[in-house]
Amino acid sequence: MRLSSSRQGWFYRIRQFITALIAIIHLEERVLLVQALSDPQLLLFERMPRFAQRHSLNVYHTLVRAGHTDPHLLQAALLHDCGKVDEEGRAIPLIYYGLIVVVQRYAPDLYEHAARHGRGLFYPFALHASHEWRSVAYAEAAGSPPEVVQILRDYAERRVTPFTEALRAADDAN
Numbered sequence: 001m002r003l004s005s006s007r008q009g010w011f012y013r014i015r016q017f018i019t020a021l022i023a024i025i026h027l028e029e030r031v032l033l034v035q036a037l038s039d040p041q042l043l044l045f046e047r048m049p050r051f052a053q054r055h056s057l058n059v060y061h062t063l064v065r066a067g068h069t070d071p072h073l074l075q076a077a078l079l080h081d082c083g084k085v086d087e088e089g090r091a092i093p094l095i096y097y098g099l100i101v102v103v104q105r106y107a108p109d110l111y112e113h114a115a116r117h118g119r120g121l122f123y124p125f126a127l128h129a130s131h132e133w134r135s136v137a138y139a140e141a142a143g144s145p146p147e148v149v150q151i152l153r154d155y156a157e158r159r160v161t162p163f164t165e166a167l168r169a170a171d172d173a174n
Contacts, residue, residue: 020051083134
């Protein structure tokens with residue numbers, strides 16, 4: 001029996017939420033992070049909530065399984081969502097992710113309004129809407145190689161390159 005695509009979408013989102021709730025970073029992944037990232041980059045990674053760290057590691061592993069070995073692309077995978085934490089260390093609460101997805105899909109004008117006027121309960125919308133550019137700025141400030149910063153910039157600008165296509169596909173798969 002095949003489920004309708006909307007039911008598959010809901011099951012996928014529910015599975016994503018449960019996975020985020022129980023996110024675990026394994027010891028061998030901690031070793032990988034120390035090897036793959038500079039100390040300032042590692043601090044960016046560690047500022048993210050555990051579920052965002054898990055997501056970034058899943059994107060990294062998806063790229064590796066697909067045969068990608070470029071260290072700059074893999075660093076970009078680990079840092080692509082570091083901008084979902086603001087300068088004061090406030091992150092988008094997990095419960096907002098489902099709400100953001102639903103509002104983006106079914107009420108895009110409301111999403112844009114909340115993102116532009118993101119204060120109080122709407123602050124996570126503003127944080128989400130600008131996170132890709134914040135990731136670029138954070139990565140650059142952390143002394144990331146120019147190639148990593150460029151991949152993140154291209155990603156934020158929706159520029160199509162082999163690296164951004166790979167990163168987007170891995171991000172969307174996770």
